[in-house]
Amino acid sequence: xxxxxxxxxxxxxxxxTRAVDAVDLTIAEGAFFAMLGPSGSGKTTCLxxxxxxxxxxxxxxxxxxADVSNTAPHLRHVNTVFQxxxxxxxxxxxxxxxxxxxxxxxxxxxxxxxxxxxxxLVHLDxxxxxxxxxxxxxxxxxxxxxxxxxxxxxxLLLDEPLGALDLKLREAxxxxxxxxxxxxxxxxxxxxxxxxxxxxxxxxxxxxxxxRIAQIGTPAEIYAHPKTRFVADFVGSSNLLPPALTQxxxxxxxxxxxxxxxxxxxxxxxxxxxxxxxxxxxxxxxVTLTTQGxxxxxxxxxxxAPEIGSTLTLTFAPTALxxxxxx
Amino acid sequence: xxxxxxxxxxxxDRLTTIFxxxxxxxxxxxxxxxxxxxGVVYLGSLAAxxxxxxxxxxxxSGLVVREFTLKTYAELLRPSNYDVILRTLAMAxxxxxxxxxxxxxxxxxxxxxxxxRWKAAFYLGIMLPLWSSYLVxxxxxxxxxxxxxxxxxxxxxxxxxxxxxxxxxxxxIGGNSLSTSYIGTFLVFTYVWLPxxxxxxxxxxxxxxxxxxxxxxxxxxxxxQTFRTVTLPLALPGIIAGSIFTxxxxxxxxxxxxxxxxxxxxxxxxxxxxQGTAGNVPLAAAFAVVPIVIMLIYLTLARKAGAFDAL
Numbered sequence: 001x002x003x004x005x006x007x008x009x010x011x012x013x014x015x016x017t018r019a020v021d022a023v024d025l026t027i028a029e030g031a032f033f034a035m036l037g038p039s040g041s042g043k044t045t046c047l048x049x050x051x052x053x054x055x056x057x058x059x060x061x062x063x064x065x066a067d068v069s070n071t072a073p074h075l076r077h078v079n080t081v082f083q084x085x086x087x088x089x090x091x092x093x094x095x096x097x098x099x100x101x102x103x104x105x106x107x108x109x110x111x112x113x114x115x116x117x118x119x120x121l122v123h124l125d126x127x128x129x130x131x132x133x134x135x136x137x138x139x140x141x142x143x144x145x146x147x148x149x150x151x152x153x154x155x156l157l158l159d160e161p162l163g164a165l166d167l168k169l170r171e172a173x174x175x176x177x178x179x180x181x182x183x184x185x186x187x188x189x190x191x192x193x194x195x196x197x198x199x200x201x202x203x204x205x206x207x208x209x210x211x212r213i214a215q216i217g218t219p220a221e222i223y224a225h226p227k228t229r230f231v232a233d234f235v236g237s238s239n240l241l242p243p244a245l246t247q248x249x250x251x252x253x254x255x256x257x258x259x260x261x262x263x264x265x266x267x268x269x270x271x272x273x274x275x276x277x278x279x280x281x282x283x284x285x286x287v288t289l290t291t292q293g294x295x296x297x298x299x300x301x302x303x304x305a306p307e308i309g310s311t312l313t314l315t316f317a318p319t320a321l322x323x324x325x326x327x
Numbered sequence: 328x329x330x331x332x333x334x335x336x337x338x339x340d341r342l343t344t345i346f347x348x349x350x351x352x353x354x355x356x357x358x359x360x361x362x363x364x365x366g367v368v369y370l371g372s373l374a375a376x377x378x379x380x381x382x383x384x385x386x387x388s389g390l391v392v393r394e395f396t397l398k399t400y401a402e403l404l405r406p407s408n409y410d411v412i413l414r415t416l417a418m419a420x421x422x423x424x425x426x427x428x429x430x431x432x433x434x435x436x437x438x439x440x441x442x443x444r445w446k447a448a449f450y451l452g453i454m455l456p457l458w459s460s461y462l463v464x465x466x467x468x469x470x471x472x473x474x475x476x477x478x479x480x481x482x483x484x485x486x487x488x489x490x491x492x493x494x495x496x497x498x499x500i501g502g503n504s505l506s507t508s509y510i511g512t513f514l515v516f517t518y519v520w521l522p523x524x525x526x527x528x529x530x531x532x533x534x535x536x537x538x539x540x541x542x543x544x545x546x547x548x549x550x551x552q553t554f555r556t557v558t559l560p561l562a563l564p565g566i567i568a569g570s571i572f573t574x575x576x577x578x579x580x581x582x583x584x585x586x587x588x589x590x591x592x593x594x595x596x597x598x599x600x601x602q603g604t605a606g607n608v609p610l611a612a613a614f615a616v617v618p619i620v621i622m623l624i625y626l627t628l629a630r631k632a633g634a635f636d637a638l
Contacts (some may be wrong), residue, residue, distance in 0.1 A: 017430050051545060052544075053541055072544070072550055073541070073544040073545055074544045074545070074546075074549060075547075079545055079546065080541075080542070080545045081540045082541070082542055083534070083538075086536065086537055086538040086539050086541065086542035087542075088539065088542075088543075088556075089558060089561070090368050090560045090561060093528075099543070099546050099548075099556075100546035102556075103546065103547050103548040103549070103556070104547055120375045127572075139448075144538075146544075147546065148546075151546060151547060177618075188633075
């Protein structure tokens with residue numbers, strides 16, 4: 001099968017800054033793909049390379065097999081939902097959604113019918129006559145989505161799609177985007193700095209760091225088997241254990257990661273330390289303890305609230321200690 | 328124990344407390360003087376002008392008859408006066424259109440690409456001509472455009488003199504030399520008012536987010552389509568603001584057409600002559616009302632066309 005998007009050692013340099021540095025990437029057709037990373041890691045530049053708003057300094061980008069290195073944005077079968085939505089303020093919602101069809105020369109009746117169809121898809125049936133300024137943030141996002149989908153793109157790009165929404169709306173939108181993607185069968189590529197968003201929405205993701213891809217895989221692979229300290233630390237929260245500590249816990253002399261939720265209090269165990277902090281999270285307590293000069297976080301049930309300063313012993317299943325490739 | 332409240336010591340403390348309790352008071356103090364200026368001095372004199380235009384002049388005695396009449400306005404329709412209005416209007420339209428076309432690339436460059444030092448250079452370049460005297464600039468242009476001036480000299484030296492000759496042969500707007508033709512008047516008007524078009528245009532273009540243009544391209548629009556359907560409508564309030572300047576300044580000016588051009592009268596010149604040497608203040612007032620009416624019509628049409636929808 002031809003991949004939807006393919007990067008072959010693609011670089012994008014801005015002067016001395018290597019925003020994207022020799023990236024190889026393959027996104028399968030029909031995937032819900034996340035590009036995750038802190039700000040300045042090159043994920044947004046990668047998205048803009050796919051849409052055509054950036055041109056690679058070197059390397060080849062293919063979309064469904066076609067080399068698009070010399071193709072202007074308006075000639076690509078790719079559409080974008082912008083972070084700030086970029087709705088045209090002087091047009092009605094209907095004209096915004098129908099814009100892509102209008103510039104292709106489709107007649108008014110036909111394109112309005114199609115626009116209404118798209119608005120129905122995002123549950124904004126009766127909002128066609130409004131101006132973007134009369135909509136809430138969540139509604140604007142839906143209009144941006146409908147506007148990008150009206151052209152029937154083969155790849156839909158979403159730049160921090162949930163960044164501007166409040167928590168409740170964000171969770172509802174996550175489910176909706178997922179079901180929309182499943183129904184339409186279009187390849188979705190989205191950029192986010194929020195690891196929980198990437199884990200919960202994507203079926204495949206790339207973790208970016210310093211212009212390079214640190215790891216590619218399914219959310220479960222990346223969470224359970226982070227290859228580098230950066231990935232272990234950035235995706236979820238993790239205890240990073242230096243080689244000496246790993247060895248004392250029965251592992252090889254290498255860096256390892258231990259997830260806080262893998263630790264349980266017990267009478268005897270390999271980790272004994274002094275509780276230095278406790279945070280109540282509602283669903284549980286996050287306890288920080290110090291052992292052998294190292295701080296370790298553990299997620300305990302809400303009923304388990306040790307006193308600060310007390311001694312706590314923790315245990316974990318042997319498979320929970322993940323030794324990383326990195327020395 | 329220290330108290331939670333500091334004692335009120337100075338007059339400033341007391342005044343600040345009063346303004347804090349009654350925020351409207353400070354606003355009132357601040358806007359009363361400019362409001363008086365605008366209301367009494369400016370609008371008052373405008374009302375006086377309007378009133379004068381409804382008086383007439385006794386043709387034998389040359390005295391102003393202080394009785395309400397529309398006779399003076401009817402005089403505007405006399406061919407000699409009507410020509411003045413049409414000539415001024417045509418010139419204002421031509422100057423505004425030329426300014427808009429010439430200003431757009433400059434404003435676009437400044438808004439989209441100029442950064443830091445280049446932006447400062449842009450502002451300086453636009454503002455610098457406004458710092459020198461208007462009269463000096465107009466007389467300088469008279470020399471540039473004169474038959475013996477640098478423009479003709481340069482054209483002859485580069486064997487493009489026929490271009491100027493061809494322009495001067497044009498019926499209606501041609502003439503003996505550039506400095507004594509309508510073309511000259513038009514060139515100088517456009518030069519002098521151009522900054523007033525560039526600045527508001529640049530400000531409005533600056534407010535068009537880059538992502539808006541990217542969104543348009545992303546949806547399949549060509550550069551020309553993006554310009555027509557996104558950039559232009561969003562920049563329109565700025566273009567209208569600029570055209571208000573170029574249009575009304577051209578409508579009211581009397582110095583440029585009296586120094587450069589065919590010495591045919593424009594509205595400003597007519598007002599100047601009528602209220603001065605001729606002593607016909609009512610007709611001068613009626614003439615002065617014409618640009619106001621034209622501007623009101625222009626703004627109404629612009630609003631109807633949706634020029635302010637993106638404000």
